[in-house]
Amino acid sequence: MSAQIAKLARVLVLLVVLGGLYVLAIHKHEQRETLRRADVALTPGCADKLARYGLVAGEHYQSPYVLAKDGVAAKLRGYTQPDVRAIQRGCNIIDDTQGHFARDTGLERWNSKRFIRGSHTSCDHCHQGIGDKQDAEGNRLKGSLSLAASWAMADMYDRFTGLLLPYELRQMQCYINSSNGYKPNISDDLIRDVTAYSRFLSAALDLKIGNHYDEQGVDEIAASATVKQGDDYIRGEALYKDKCQSCHGRQAVGTVADGRVIAPALAGPNAWNMQSRNYFYYVSTILPGFICRNMPLGQENTLSNQECRDIAYYISNLPRPAGDRQGPLIALQNQFLMAVMPPLMRLTESQTKDPAPAQHAAGAR
Ligand code: HEC
Numbered sequence: 001m002s003a004q005i006a007k008l009a010r011v012l013v014l015l016v017v018l019g020g021l022y023v024l025a026i027h028k029h030e031q032r033e034t035l036r037r038a039d040v041a042l043t044p045g046c047a048d049k050l051a052r053y054g055l056v057a058g059e060h061y062q063s064p065y066v067l068a069k070d071g072v073a074a075k076l077r078g079y080t081q082p083d084v085r086a087i088q089r090g091c092n093i094i095d096d097t098q099g100h101f102a103r104d105t106g107l108e109r110w111n112s113k114r115f116i117r118g119s120h121t122s123c124d125h126c127h128q129g130i131g132d133k134q135d136a137e138g139n140r141l142k143g144s145l146s147l148a149a150s151w152a153m154a155d156m157y158d159r160f161t162g163l164l165l166p167y168e169l170r171q172m173q174c175y176i177n178s179s180n181g182y183k184p185n186i187s188d189d190l191i192r193d194v195t196a197y198s199r200f201l202s203a204a205l206d207l208k209i210g211n212h213y214d215e216q217g218v219d220e221i222a223a224s225a226t227v228k229q230g231d232d233y234i235r236g237e238a239l240y241k242d243k244c245q246s247c248h249g250r251q252a253v254g255t256v257a258d259g260r261v262i263a264p265a266l267a268g269p270n271a272w273n274m275q276s277r278n279y280f281y282y283v284s285t286i287l288p289g290f291i292c293r294n295m296p297l298g299q300e301n302t303l304s305n306q307e308c309r310d311i312a313y314y315i316s317n318l319p320r321p322a323g324d325r326q327g328p329l330i331a332l333q334n335q336f337l338m339a340v341m342p343p344l345m346r347l348t349e350s351q352t353k354d355p356a357p358a359q360h361a362a363g364a365r
């Protein structure tokens with residue numbers, strides 16, 4: 001008799017557990033649907049950008065950018081309301097990865113903070129101009145990591161791994177390594193929305209699928225493109241102090257004022273990790289290329305190839321989080337260095353003159 005009761009109890013427990021999971025799944029599903037249907041409060045940067053590209057729901061879409069630039073009034077297939085909201089959320093994720101604006105609305109769907117460890121990282125710091133960096137005349141810029149141009153090359157072969165990497169996996173790489181974070185699920189709305197936004201950008205700019213554009217990726221600088229002096233830490237450090245420290249701070253740990261990132265960390269706990277392609281020893285051509293084309297902010301393209309490689313070499317010698325391939329010893333060493341660095345810097349603070357405060361605030365566009 002008691003054996004039968006025990007059996008019944010086991011079945012009941014199982015049923016309750018399974019039923020609970022079912023209710024939880026339904027609840028999560030509903031939550032996601034509510035968020036998908038909710039109006040999106042755009043960041044100021046995204047409000048500007050999407051208005052400029054004339055994003056509205058309708059049967060046809062016509063790009064004001066293409067009309068102004070090429071005088072072509074091409075009609076493309078339009079966007080539905082759900083499409084528009086996905087594009088808007090995608091833009092918000094790139095512009096405000098930390099979700100500073102998301103908190104006010106109480107809707108967290110485009111708040112990607114949960115996938116990122118540091119408090120500085122925003123996709124827009126590297127994929128500048130909210131993934132669509134242009135000069136004052138609206139020209140796209142070489143080596144500016146454009147998301148529009150990378151979508152046009154969607155699912156291309158990856159030069160480093162030789163694998164065909166779908167657009168979703170490329171985003172995941174950036175969460176894990178360049179943002180030193182965690183892997184979002186490949187079918188997460190977060191990934192879906194950024195894909196929708198990138199695809200919209202490439203339509204708004206009239207980029208043709210399968211083509212390579214100059215603004216895609218980084219304008220890489222190999223050692224062979226220098227005067228072959230070799231990469232030099234001492235030269236790099238001097239150049240960093242002269243050209244970068246006023247914004248990015250001592251030891252490149254970034255500068256923050258009133259909780260706002262003025263310039264993001266290039267080293268230390270808030271920076272990209274050792275498995276990111278931005279890390280010089282992993283791929284030595286990317287960081288110099290990024291620096292030469294995109295920095296110092298406001299004075300882009302003023303450094304020589306050699307200078308960019310020297311600075312990249314210096315920055316990459318500063319401690320930063322280990323990636324998933326470095327092993328526990330290197331991870332421990334870097335954690336230790338990152339722990340002792342700030343107090344040491346404070347000790348020597350009085351001996352160094354404070355650089356002039358930076359005028360530009362990250363993410364101000
Ligand atoms: C610290 C700089 C940095 C940050 C932050 C960053 N990325 Fe990237 N991203 C890169 C680099 C470098 C590449 C690789 C370029 C290459 O291989 O030529 C890249 C590549 C990509 C690609 C593929 C583009 C292409 O042309 O191959 C996508 C998509 C992407 N990132 C999305 C994101 C998203 C989404 C975020 C925010 C969660 C983000 N990135 C944050 C530096 C960064």
Ligand code: HEC
Binds near residue numbers: 122248265266311
């Ligand atoms: C006027 C201030 C300023 C100067 C000078 C400056 N930067 Fe930046 N840097 C920024 C800001 C702000 C960002 C974020 C980009 C954005 O919001 O557009 C940034 C982003 C970066 C990034 C992207 C990576 C990340 O951490 O997200 C790198 C790398 C970088 N800077 C390197 C340099 C180097 C190297 C120099 C010196 C040659 C330099 N910067 C000089 C302000 C500056």
